[in-house]
Amino acid sequence: MSHPVRKAFPxxxxxxxxxxxxxxxxxxxxxxADFTYDNGNEIQTADPAKATGQPxxxxxxxxxxxxxxxxxxxxxxDKFAPGENVPMTPEPAMAERYEVSPDGLTYTFHLRKDAxxxxxxxxxxxxxAWSWRRTxxxxxxxxxxxxxxxxxxxxxxxxxxxxxxxxxxVELPTRRDPLQPFPRGxxxxxxxxxxxxxxxxxxxADASDEQKERIEAKWKDQWVYFxxxxxxxxxxxxxxxxxxxxxxxxxxxxxxxxxxxIYAGGTLRALHILPDFESTVGVKAESTQKLVVTxxxxxxxxxxxxxxxPYFPVNRRCVEDHGSPNWTKxxxxxxxxxxxxxxxxxxxxxxxxxxxxxWDAYNVRLETVDALVVRSETTTLNMFLDDQIDxxxxxxxxxxxxxxxxxxTQFKTAPELTVYFYRINTTRPGLDNxxxxxxxxxxxxxxxICDVVTQAGDMPATAVVPPGLPGxxxxxxxxFNPEAARKxxxxxxxxxxxxxxxxxxxxxxxxxxxxxxxxxxxxxRENLGIKTRLRGIEWNSYLSAQDKLDYSVCRAGWVGDYxxxxxxxxxxxxxxxxxxxxxxxxxxxQLIAEAGRxxxxxxxxxxxxxxxxxxxxxxxxxxxxxxxxxxxxxxHVQGWFLNAQDTHPLNLIWIDKHVRDAAGVRR
Amino acid sequence: MNPLVxxxxxxxxxxxxxxxxxxxxxxxxxxxxxxxxxxPFASDKKVPPAIQRQLEARYHMDEPLPMxxxxxxxxxxxxFDFGPSMRMEDYTVNEVIAQGFPxxxxxxxxxxxxxxxxxxxxxxxxxVRRNTIFDFGFMLLATVGIAVPNFVLASLSIILIxxxxxxxxxxGWGSIQQALLPALCVAAPYAAYIARLTRAGMLEVLNLDYxxxxxAKGLAPRTVIVKHxxxxxxxxxxxxxxxxxxxxxxxxxxxxxxxxVPGMGSFFIDAAMQRDYTLALGMVVVYTALLLVMNxxxxxxxxxxxxxxxxx
Numbered sequence: 001m002s003h004p005v006r007k008a009f010p011x012x013x014x015x016x017x018x019x020x021x022x023x024x025x026x027x028x029x030x031x032x033a034d035f036t037y038d039n040g041n042e043i044q045t046a047d048p049a050k051a052t053g054q055p056x057x058x059x060x061x062x063x064x065x066x067x068x069x070x071x072x073x074x075x076x077x078d079k080f081a082p083g084e085n086v087p088m089t090p091e092p093a094m095a096e097r098y099e100v101s102p103d104g105l106t107y108t109f110h111l112r113k114d115a116x117x118x119x120x121x122x123x124x125x126x127x128x129a130w131s132w133r134r135t136x137x138x139x140x141x142x143x144x145x146x147x148x149x150x151x152x153x154x155x156x157x158x159x160x161x162x163x164x165x166x167x168x169x170v171e172l173p174t175r176r177d178p179l180q181p182f183p184r185g186x187x188x189x190x191x192x193x194x195x196x197x198x199x200x201x202x203x204x205a206d207a208s209d210e211q212k213e214r215i216e217a218k219w220k221d222q223w224v225y226f227x228x229x230x231x232x233x234x235x236x237x238x239x240x241x242x243x244x245x246x247x248x249x250x251x252x253x254x255x256x257x258x259x260x261x262i263y264a265g266g267t268l269r270a271l272h273i274l275p276d277f278e279s280t281v282g283v284k285a286e287s288t289q290k291l292v293v294t295x296x297x298x299x300x301x302x303x304x305x306x307x308x309x310p311y312f313p314v315n316r317r318c319v320e321d322h323g324s325p326n327w328t329k330x331x332x333x334x335x336x337x338x339x340x341x342x343x344x345x346x347x348x349x350x351x352x353x354x355x356x357x358x359w360d361a362y363n364v365r366l367e368t369v370d371a372l373v374v375r376s377e378t379t380t381l382n383m384f385l386d387d388q389i390d391x392x393x394x395x396x397x398x399x400x401x402x403x404x405x406x407x408x409t410q411f412k413t414a415p416e417l418t419v420y421f422y423r424i425n426t427t428r429p430g431l432d433n434x435x436x437x438x439x440x441x442x443x444x445x446x447x448x449i450c451d452v453v454t455q456a457g458d459m460p461a462t463a464v465v466p467p468g469l470p471g472x473x474x475x476x477x478x479x480f481n482p483e484a485a486r487k488x489x490x491x492x493x494x495x496x497x498x499x500x501x502x503x504x505x506x507x508x509x510x511x512x513x514x515x516x517x518x519x520x521x522x523x524x525r526e527n528l529g530i531k532t533r534l535r536g537i538e539w540n541s542y543l544s545a546q547d548k549l550d551y552s553v554c555r556a557g558w559v560g561d562y563x564x565x566x567x568x569x570x571x572x573x574x575x576x577x578x579x580x581x582x583x584x585x586x587x588x589x590q591l592i593a594e595a596g597r598x599x600x601x602x603x604x605x606x607x608x609x610x611x612x613x614x615x616x617x618x619x620x621x622x623x624x625x626x627x628x629x630x631x632x633x634x635x636h637v638q639g640w641f642l643n644a645q646d647t648h649p650l651n652l653i654w655i656d657k658h659v660r661d662a663a664g665v666r667r
Numbered sequence: 668m669n670p671l672v673x674x675x676x677x678x679x680x681x682x683x684x685x686x687x688x689x690x691x692x693x694x695x696x697x698x699x700x701x702x703x704x705x706x707p708f709a710s711d712k713k714v715p716p717a718i719q720r721q722l723e724a725r726y727h728m729d730e731p732l733p734m735x736x737x738x739x740x741x742x743x744x745x746x747f748d749f750g751p752s753m754r755m756e757d758y759t760v761n762e763v764i765a766q767g768f769p770x771x772x773x774x775x776x777x778x779x780x781x782x783x784x785x786x787x788x789x790x791x792x793x794x795v796r797r798n799t800i801f802d803f804g805f806m807l808l809a810t811v812g813i814a815v816p817n818f819v820l821a822s823l824s825i826i827l828i829x830x831x832x833x834x835x836x837x838x839g840w841g842s843i844q845q846a847l848l849p850a851l852c853v854a855a856p857y858a859a860y861i862a863r864l865t866r867a868g869m870l871e872v873l874n875l876d877y878x879x880x881x882x883a884k885g886l887a888p889r890t891v892i893v894k895h896x897x898x899x900x901x902x903x904x905x906x907x908x909x910x911x912x913x914x915x916x917x918x919x920x921x922x923x924x925x926x927x928v929p930g931m932g933s934f935f936i937d938a939a940m941q942r943d944y945t946l947a948l949g950m951v952v953v954y955t956a957l958l959l960v961m962n963x964x965x966x967x968x969x970x971x972x973x974x975x976x977x978x979x
Contacts, residue, residue, distance in 0.1 A: 009971050013905075017780070024776040030841045045756035052712065141721035143714045159717040213716060214729065325757040346758065346766045347929035348840055372839070375933065376924050379838050383927070386829060386837035540705025540942050547713065556711065577713045 031368075033351065034655060035637070037391035038380045039371035042347050046328040048312040049135040049142045054393075054559075054646075057309060059371060062352055062650045063335040064312040067109050067128065067291070068303055069093035071649070072641060085414045085468060086641045088563075090307040094123055094336065095291070104298030104599040105152075109291040109306075116357040117315050119334045125285035131313040133157075133277050139181035140324075147310040147561070150302060152282030152294045156275050162225070166192050167276040170227060170252050173269055174238040180323045182316075186242075187233040188250065189276055194226040198262035221255040224263040225273055242268075298599040301564040308562060338364045338651035347373050352650070365639075365654035384632045387665045390655070391640065391648070392632035397512055400455050403632075410632055413457055414642040417466050417560035418627040419568065420458075422505070422520075426620050427582035428552050430501045435492035437619035440503075440553075442478055442485035443527040444520055450625050453515050461623035464612055465565045468644045472565045472605050475612035477623070482527035489528055497529035506545060506554040509536035513555050516624070546580050557627070563644060565608045566595070572615055583620030636660035678967075685959045689952060693743070696951045697736055700944055707753035707942045726753060726945075739948070749949035754941045760949035763934060768953075770840065771930035775915040777846055778853035782911070786858040787904065790865025794873065794900075795892060805862060812859030821852045821925045838927040849926040853919050857911050861904055868900030875899070909965025913958050 040055040048060050061069075068090035073079065076086045092098075095109040115123035132151070135142050136158045149155040162168055167189070174185035201219050203212050229248045244250070253259035253267040260267070275281070282294030295302060305311060314327075315334035322332045330341040338360070339352035352369040355361065372389065374380050377396040381403070384392040395403065395411075403411050424431050424440070431437060446460035459467075463474035478484075486496075494500040505520060507513035514536055521532040532553075537545065545551050558578075560567040571578035573589045588611050595607035615621070629646040636659040639652040708714060708722045723729045727738060742748045749760035789805040796802055828848060829837045835844045872878060873896055881891045920932040931950065938947035 006971055009968070013968075020776045021780050024773040025843060027842050027846070042755060044754055047757070050756060052710065138717075138721045139725070141718060141725045143708070143710075143712075143718060143722070145718055146715050213720065217720060217729075325751070328757045345929060346755065346763055347933070372927070373929070374838075374927055375937075376927070379925060379927050382825060382829070382837035383839065388836055388839060539940065540709055541703070543709040543711065543713075544704040544706075547709075558711075577715050580713070 033368040033370040034366045035368075035391075035650070035653060036370040036372060036389045038374040038383065038389050038393050039350070040373075040393055041375060042373045043350075045325065046333070046341070046344075047325060048309045048314060049131070049140050049145075051309060052143045055371075057647065058650070059350060060309040060312060060337075061647070062337055062339040062369070062371075063333075063341060064309065064314070064337045065093045065358075066306050066308070066312045067093060067095040067098070067111075068307040069649075070304070070307045070645070070647065072643070072652075076641060080641070082409070083412075083414065084642065086643050087470070088643050088645065088647070090303040093307070094128075094313070098303075104300070105295050107293040107295070107302060107306075109293065111289045111291065112359060113289065114359045115336065116359070117334050117336050118340050118355050118357055119315070119318075120357065121315070121317075121334075122288070123313065123336050124288045125291040126288070127313045127316065128291050128311075129283050129285045130316050132283050132311070133281070134182060134314070134319070135310055136277075136281070137181055138272065138274070142310065144310040147305065147308065150295055150297075150299045150305060152296050153275060153280040154282070154296070157277060157281050160272065160274050162192060162195070162273055162275060164192050164195055167230075167279045168192055168225070168227060169272075169274050169276045170225075170250075170268075170270045171272040171274075172238070172240075172242075173271050174235050174240060175271075176235070176237045177323060182324075183237075183320045184235060185271060186235045186238045188227065188229055188244065188252070189233065190227040190230040190250070192225050193228050193249065196224040196226075196262050198222060198259075218255075222253065222258040222262060224251050224253045224259050224267055225270075226251055297597045299596075300599075300601055300604065301562050301566065304562040304564065339369065342368075347375075349373060360651070364651045366650065369650055381632070384634075387634075390634045390637050395630045395632065397454065397456065400630075407632065410634060412631045412633050412640075412642055413628045415459065415466065415468055415644060416627050416629040416646050417468070417563060417567075417644050418557060419461055419464060419466055420555070420557045420624045420627055421461070421464070422622040422624060423546065423551075423554050423556050423581050424620055424622065425549050425552050425554075425582055427549060428501070430494070431503070431552060433492050434618050435488045436494065436500065437622070438478075438617075439485040439488035439492065439528060440524065440530075441619050441622045442481045442488065444523055444622065444624065445480045446624055447480065448523075449516055449519055453519055454512065454625065456630060457628050458625040459628070461626050464615055464621065464623050465568045466560070466626040466644075469563055469565055471601065473609065475609055475616050477616050485527055497531070500530060502531055502533060504533040504535055504552045506535045506537065506542065506551040508539045508542040508555075517555065520624075549580065549582055553622075556621075560645075565605070565612070566592075569608055569611050569615070570596075572620070581620040583618065585614055585618060588614045588618075634660075634665075635663065636665070678963075681963050681966075685956070685963070688959060689955055692955045693740065693948065693952055694736075696948055697739070698732075700939075700942070700947060701732060703942070705942050707944060709942070726751070739945070743948075743952065749952070750945045752938075752943055752946045754938070754943040754946065760946050763946060764931070764949055764953055767929065767931040767934055770928060771916055771919070771932065774846060774850055774853060774919065774928060774930055775912065777850040778857070778915050779908070779912060781850055782854040782857035782861055782915075783904075783908075785854070786861025787865050787901075789858070789862040791869060791892065791897065791900075793862065793866045794869030795888075797870070802866075806866070809859035809862045812855045815855075817852050817856070817919075818921045818925060820855055821849075821922055824848055824852060825925075838925070840926075840928050845926075849919070849922050849928055852922050852926075853915055857915065860911075861907065864903045864907060865900060868903050869896060872896045872899040906965065906969060909961050909968070913961035916957060 039058055043056045043059050045051050046059060048064055051060060070088040071091040072086045072088055080086045094111055094115050096112040098107055098109040100107055111123065111125055117123055132148060134140055136145055136148050136154055138158060138160055145158050170188040171184055172186045176183055201215055203215055227250045229244055229246055229250055231246065232244050251263055251265060251267045252270045252273060254270055256267045256269045284292045286292050318332060318334035319327045326332060330343050333341055338355055338358045340355045342351040342353045344350045350371045354364050354367050358364060377394040380392040380394045381396055381399065383389045424437050426432050450458045450460050462477035465474045467474060505517045507517050517534050521534060524530045524532050546554055558568060570592050573592050574584035591607050591611040595604045598604040598607060633640050636656045638654045638656050640648050708719060727735055739750065742750060751759050752763055755763060793802040793805045825837060828834050835848050839845050878891060878896055881895050920936055923930045923932045935950040938950055
């Protein structure tokens with residue numbers, strides 16, 4: 001190496017170091033937001049059609065608005081004590097009023113005339129019809145698309161369920177962008193006259209359910225549909241200039257290469273063969289302001305559902321121009337809620353600013369809001385104590401006694417629509433006996449778990465459905481009774497636990513679940529003489545094991561999707577994907593199905609009550625406790641109230657500056 | 668041979684090996700990740716099978732595994748496109764890295780500068796004032812700095828600096844004040860190590876003849892130490908900067924979480940835990956490339972600084 005290079009090297013290195021340091025120290029100063037809160041983990045998406053989860057819920061409620069919005073009653077401050085849950089009901093939002101037909105099947109929503117998108121366009125009935133269509137479109141792959149299965153034809157559209165005689169929309173591969181389902185390619189509308197399926201492929205006997213489904217899906221792609229053409233909606237990007245005429249009989253298939261073995265006459269390639277949305281799905285924009293929705297069955301909680309984000313509208317032009325997911329970028333996003341997104345930094349924050357075009361902007365008092373991404377409960381607590389956040393949503397459970405003592409009323413807690421329970425694999429020998437399962441249930445001292453282990457004020461669960469749902473009384477469960485538990489076990493043929501195969505409690509390895517499992521292990525040993533092993537595994541493996549019934553007992557939790565007992569009960573039917581216990585009960589399935597069709601609210605709740613009683617008697621799950629919500633809220637935060645859903649609309653929150661300044665908050 | 672051609676040849680050979688290593692690491696991670704139970708769409712609210720299939724189709728996960736491998740590898744190797752993130756659906760993997768890397772780099776640079784500043788100062792003082800209270804004090808501190816895990820240090824410093832002295836905010840990212848505490852915690856073990864290296868280097872140099880000559884000439888002690896001794900003693904420190912930089916950029920997972928810094932470290936762990944296949948793969952590739960590049964740079968700089976080292 002030559003001499004000058006060697007001589008210059010130290011200086012070069014120093015210069016480089018200095019340049020790097022200058023770059024590193026150049027921070028762009030960010031003005032503090034009016035209100036800052038911890039929104040939990042990074043949201044998966046800001047697209048209402050694809051999102052699921054609590055942090056997403058808070059963000060979407062700030063950015064968008066459905067036909068209705070869950071709101072507290074007027075003057076709730078005067079009506080409810082500070083520690084009490086305030087009931088929330090769906091109030092007019094994008095719709096200023098709505099009517100329900102006497103049979104409970106048809107909802108007519110009248111949109112308010114001053115409803116606007118953040119780009120100044122009016123929000124119209126067609127926006128909802130189009131957004132729901134997008135949410136249900138199979139290619140959108142929304143995890144909550146099933147929340148729209150209450151609409152007539154919603155499930156069929158989402159799962160592409162087409163029979164002979166179905167009106168269909170056949171989409172040809174003539175899109176602007178093949179990877180974007182919207183804007184769509186040329187649509188052929190017509191009626192299916194025949195479906196040629198060919199021979200069903202043989203499935204190997206040892207194939208898993210997943211493999212079977214995959215083979216079946218591939219086979220279905222080869223089916224040839226004969227469609228009598230009624231009309232054509234040509235896309236602007238269709239260069240093929242097919243010559244179609246109304247009345248033609250077209251042969252279409254999603255997989256023409258394979259389908260030639262079924263029909264040799266040649267088939268047209270289709271991207272999708274779906275039921276025709278406009279004629280089969282129960283949503284119709286009758287005018288710019290009038291949206292008529294038809295349901296599959298009377299659904300008394302449908303008003304709660306339209307206030308839930310899978311039912312939120314998105315701006316068609318915005319989505320079609322930018323495509324998914326680019327339309328969710330702050331610079332592109334058009335929304336209709338109380339706030340818009342100023343910027344979003346991954347794993348840092350979302351900055352909301354007030355949307356001046358929001359119809360109720362007058363009552364939105366925060367100008368800017370920061371939704372922070374915080375990944376550690378301890379960090380939340382630190383930031384709260386250091387006045388960096390005004391509202392904390394995650395609390396380190398181990399610190400609860402200290403928090404309660406030191407922070408007093410800044411710690412807010414109230415019953416929540418959440419149940420913590422143990423699933424039992426009812427296909428395992430021993431556990432297939434309901435007597436054993438009931439014995440296991442009776443031998444758990446749930447009060448002790450709440451008092452000693454969780455220490456948060458959670459309530460011991462005597463039934464499955466949490467209290468606090470209007471009009472519903474939970475079925476009668478059982479209290480802690482080791483004597484009765486022992487008797488049941490003896491009756492089942494396992495006196496003193498003799499002969500019962502070893503039980504294993506599986507949980508995802510968090511401290512709280514481990515401590516509870518240890519306590520249950522001890523209780524079962526002391527009260528029943530049963531030996532129990534513990535298996536703590538990582539979250540994804542735990543989900544997978546639970547799904548494959550690869551466990552004997554496992555912990556679980558369920559947060560209600562909407563304030564109705566149905567959300568805690570319909571998951572236990574034999575066909576439900578959430579069941580995951582192997583438990584099947586005909587009378588239970590029947591009650592749930594009948595309740596879904598019943599239009600008398602009293603009778604419906606009674607049916608759900610009876611169904612819950614069956615669930616408790618058969619005990620495929622052991623409810624342990626009903627959780628309470630836990631929040632940290634600064635005294636200067638006004639308009640924040642407790643409720644059973646643990647949702648706290650940002651549009652109602654405001655800051656009492658006098659209280660804040662008097663407390664000497666450093667900002 | 669021309670030294671320049673020689674250098675280029677060596678660099679080219681290193682580059683080839685780097686690409687090969689990257690490919691092996693990529694392939695290994697790709698298949699290992701798919702072998703682990705669970706998937707990116709798993710959640711405690713299970714999605715119906717029909718929707719699960721739609722989700723898999725969106726990310727081409729319905730294709731046979733070898734085909735997915737070829738597709739992803741081609742996109743990654745040819746277009747540097749790692750595809751969309753499966754758990755942060757609004758972003759591509761490239762966007763996630765583009766936002767996370769500058770944050771990690773900022774934290775790393777500040778930490779490295781702090782480590783050098785504190786480490787070298789302490790090392791020089793310890794060596795010059797050998798066997799005094801300063802020496803023992805600094806070296807005790809250095810030992811503690813290496814031994815104490817960073818989350819303990821972080822917790823202690825939060826109690827002390829945030830809540831007692833109220834000097835800087837507890838967490839977050841966006842100002843120098845917020846960067847200071849995490850940078851200090853990242854820097855601590857490196858500073859400790861640098862202090863020990865500097866001290867050892869100085870002690871060796873201070874006993875050499877040319878230092879004695881410099882003193883004999885009547886030069887001021889400060890000039891002797893800074894101008895003559897330090898130059899000789901700094902070599903081991905320089906060679907340590909390479910691995911330290913790589914380590915600092917990759918190794919602050921825990922601290923990023925405690926101080927809520929939106930850097931790359933926590934993406935890595937979270938991506939793996941959530942089975943975000945595409946993001947995890949992107950992270951693996953970036954980290955591997957970073958380590959390889961840093962090691963190569965260090966090897967090259969050895970050859971420049973020390974005439975005895977030959978490039979091969």
